[in-house]
Amino acid sequence: MIGRLARFALLALDARAVPRGAPTSRAIAARWIAANALAAGGVQVAFEGPVPRGPRVFALRAPSFAAAIAAVPVLVDADTLPRGWRLALCALGLPLLDRTPELALAQGASVLSAGGSAACALTVELESEGYRVRVGPPDRILVA
Amino acid sequence: MNQLAGDDAGIAIARLAAACPDAVTELVRVGDVPIYAFELGTSEATAPVLLVVGGVHGLERIGTEVAIAFLGSLVSRLAWDQLLHDALARCRIIVVPQLNPIGMARGQRGNGNGVDLMRNAPPHPLGGTPFLGGQRISPRLPWYMGRAGAPMEPEAAALVRLVETRVFGAPFSIALDLHSGYGFVDRLWYPYARTREPMPDLPAIAALGRLLDDTLPNHVYRLEQTAQAYTIRGDLWDYLYDRRRAVNAGTMLSLTLEMGSWAWVRKNPLQGLSSLGRFNPVKPHRHRRTLRRHLPLVEFLLHAAASHRAWMPA
Numbered sequence: 164m165i166g167r168l169a170r171f172a173l174l175a176l177d178a179r180a181v182p183r184g185a186p187t188s189r190a191i192a193a194r195w196i197a198a199n200a201l202a203a204g205g206v207q208v209a210f211e212g213p214v215p216r217g218p219r220v221f222a223l224r225a226p227s228f229a230a231a232i233a234a235v236p237v238l239v240d241a242d243t244l245p246r247g248w249r250l251a252l253c254a255l256g257l258p259l260l261d262r263t264p265e266l267a268l269a270q271g272a273s274v275l276s277a278g279g280s281a282a283c284a285l286t287v288e289l290e291s292e293g294y295r296v297r298v299g300p301p302d303r304i305l306v307a
Numbered sequence: 308m309n310q311l312a313g314d315d316a317g318i319a320i321a322r323l324a325a326a327c328p329d330a331v332t333e334l335v336r337v338g339d340v341p342i343y344a345f346e347l348g349t350s351e352a353t354a355p356v357l358l359v360v361g362g363v364h365g366l367e368r369i370g371t372e373v374a375i376a377f378l379g380s381l382v383s384r385l386a387w388d389q390l391l392h393d394a395l396a397r398c399r400i401i402v403v404p405q406l407n408p409i410g411m412a413r414g415q416r417g418n419g420n421g422v423d424l425m426r427n428a429p430p431h432p433l434g435g436t437p438f439l440g441g442q443r444i445s446p447r448l449p450w451y452m453g454r455a456g457a458p459m460e461p462e463a464a465a466l467v468r469l470v471e472t473r474v475f476g477a478p479f480s481i482a483l484d485l486h487s488g489y490g491f492v493d494r495l496w497y498p499y500a501r502t503r504e505p506m507p508d509l510p511a512i513a514a515l516g517r518l519l520d521d522t523l524p525n526h527v528y529r530l531e532q533t534a535q536a537y538t539i540r541g542d543l544w545d546y547l548y549d550r551r552r553a554v555n556a557g558t559m560l561s562l563t564l565e566m567g568s569w570a571w572v573r574k575n576p577l578q579g580l581s582s583l584g585r586f587n588p589v590k591p592h593r594h595r596r597t598l599r600r601h602l603p604l605v606e607f608l609l610h611a612a613a614s615h616r617a618w619m620p621a
Contacts, residue, residue: 170535173436173536176436176437177435177437177440179437180435181433182433192433195433195434195502198502198503199504199538202503202504203503
């Protein structure tokens with residue numbers, strides 16, 4: 164338990180040193196931090212299919228935000244998150260959406276929203292050793 | 308101290324070079340000091356390769372001594388061991404016992420320019436725990452990566468050249484880099500160092516781990532990712548691993564043996580007062596034990612490389 168806490172503390176330190184600036188860089192940094200957080204917890208993430216190209220809004224209703232962020236570089240719209248998640252992601256040092264989703268999209272970054280509708284959904288399935296993430300239409304969203 | 312000083316290691320290496328002059332190559336000369344590579348076995352470019360590297364960090368003399376002990380054992384067995392000759396007809400062993408002779412002679416971690424050779428590769432844009440994972444503040448501080456944009460240090464560049472020319476052509480290779488200075492147990496670290504995300508060859512590493520458990524059931528090693536605790540920028544083995552994957556479809560498993568030197572300090576706390584004592588066994592019996600302790604592992608890796616088709620996952 165202490166070892167795991169130490170790993171997360173060091174990851175939070177790493178996260179604050181990850182270069183960020185433009186929304187696309189922030190999204191790449193967010194993916195790296197989320198992937199490292201899951202790996203530090205011993206959770207594997209598999210991504211199925213091609214990584215979608217170009218900025219878009221993803222919808223996610225499954226509770227495993229980290230797996231979705233670890234699979235695709237996205238900026239999370241913090242306003243759509245429960246308060247506990249917002250605090251956890253901030254503590255981890257994960258870059259969140261710091262402008263309007265429209266502006267981030269115009270600047271080339273994808274946005275992940277926890278509620279509402281979107282043309283694209285990140286489907287997260289729970290497996291024995293981790294998560295499987297795939298891009299699909301909103302009606303295929305599964306709760307992990 | 309019983310351990311070899313930097314000069315003594317140089318003398319031991321020169322003796323081995325004299326004993327097998329056909330096997331030795333001068334990789335590079337740093338100042339007046341040569342860095343040697345010993346190559347034994349078939350010259351067939353497609354043969355599996357075991358690469359053993361020691362003395363990347365000048366303070367960690369025990370790594371060089373283990374490499375010399377392995378090399379000395381090989382050279383003496385060449386005179387009589389037919390089984391070894393049979394193995395060498397099918398594979399190749401390359402040993403670089405002392406990559407950082409200047410740092411070792413000065414008793415410092417970095418090379419003559421104060422650069423930490425293990426953080427000197429072109430860095431990936433992401434990853435790297437602040438300071439500990441590599442810093443560009445000053446060569447007087449540990450973990451110095453070198454100036455941004457500067458070419459790699461001659462020692463690191465020589466190792467990269469060696470791996471690119473002599474190892475990349477092999478369909479399968481294992482690299483073992485010998486270090487000390489972290490933890491109470493001996494660890495075998497595999498890439499990546501820059502991220503905690505799994506390496507693409509994780510199934511091969513898992514298979515090698517199972518093979519090690521089955522072959523040496525009472526071994527002392529803990530197999531884990533280098534970035535288990537903190538992440539490193541410019542890690543040489545990350546760089547070579549990624550380069551290897553970009554070049555062709557073969558496999559190179561790079562392992563770092565991190566000898567748990569804290570256990571030596573716990574048993575003999577006074578040695579913690581000296582910089583060398585924190586990284587090397589000081590008591591003569593412990594020093595001898597360390598030199599013989601890791602030879603079965605290197606031998607195992609040689610056999611695993613030579614017979615990789617029998618255990619590597621498809």
